[in-house]
Amino acid sequence: MSEREAIAKARRIVVKAGSSSLTTPEGTIDAARIDALVDVLAARRDAGTEIVFVSSGAIAAGLGPLGLVRRPPDLATQQAAASVGQGLLFARYTSAFTRHRITVGQVLLTADDMMRRSHHRNAQRTLAQLLALGVLPIVNENDTVATDEIRFGDNDRLAALVAHLTRADALILLSDVDALYTGDPRRPGARRIEDVRGPADLAGVELGGSGRVGTGGMVTKVEAARIAGVPVVLTNAASAAQALAGDPAGTLFHPADGRRRSTRHLWLAHATTGAGRVMLDAGAVEAVVRRRKSLLPAGVTGVEGDFAAGDPVDLCDPAGRVVARGLVNYDAAEVPELMGRSTRWLARELGPEYEREIIHRDDLVVLADEGGRDE
Ligand SMILES: Nc1ncnc2c1ncn2[C@@H]1O[C@H](COP(=O)(O)OP(=O)(O)O)[C@@H](O)[C@H]1O
């Protein structure tokens, strides 16, 4: 079965629509386009496929009501716009889907919900229960509380992680361009790309920035396709029906073979940046990278940055190369006192709570797997 056929037959699909497909240049909801898209999603739902809809547009839809003409640069005004726009957006979805007798449920996620184990399980359970109850979940980032440090910003990577979280069979990314091009299609000479089977198909492709109201441009869409682990179609909202039907619309990203990684690990590897750096000696690199062990204080030689317990941090080898990323169990200020010490010594001298590892192996992702990263 081809991947297009697999999309046509998929039992569960995540569909993501970008701000530019849902809002007008005046910063209001584009009711006609929303209704048209809802008709397409409802038709596929009625045919028996579970749909999880990831909708951007909260910030863009809040601009008009606040008298703003363009996306504000500061986070506080973006958060305020999202607060206004998300309510309007969801009200529109509720009435549009109700015409099809489909009940919708609003799910607002933060990056933490993808990363921290307890939050992650919670989000997974909620989405599974909504689907089990026949509800169509409509997901967005919880922009009103997301701060710059813990923010996805774009919904492309969020949609890819939601595809993992819900074990969807396919991901459809709807934008204001009908496909991926060899360069920004607003400039002459850009050619359309039908299929992306691996990094070689992206060699020389210029992944430009976003359009009028979107975030991330093509970079985050290609990143989303890389981490989704299922077939991904990138096209415009007007071609949503063809994309869902498995017809040749937009660009098809074929999933890479190989083991599927957990959503949390994908998030750590692809969607976070380290809040600081922890330097490892050669023995610790060997333990973490080769033997997939937890990072113990004994193998730490230094620390940089001002992170707090629970933050993602980069782990560097003695040459300064980032080899792994993980959720750290200590604040940056605590680490120097623990470095080079055995956990037994620390427990005896400082108390049993210091027996814990710097990073537990379940909270670690080895970036050397990805060919390493020099940062
Ligand atoms: N190589 C490329 N192929 C297609 N579109 C591109 C490319 N480089 C940049 N773009 C631009 O990316 C924009 C879509 O990204 P974005 O504005 O973030 O969309 P959305 O709001 O749908 O997420 C398009 O308007 C397009 O002009």
Ligand SMILES: N[C@@H](CCC(=O)OP(=O)(O)O)C(=O)O
């Ligand atoms: N969560 C944000 C999404 C930000 C954004 O612009 O995303 P996108 O249009 O998908 O590139 C919102 O609803 O405004």
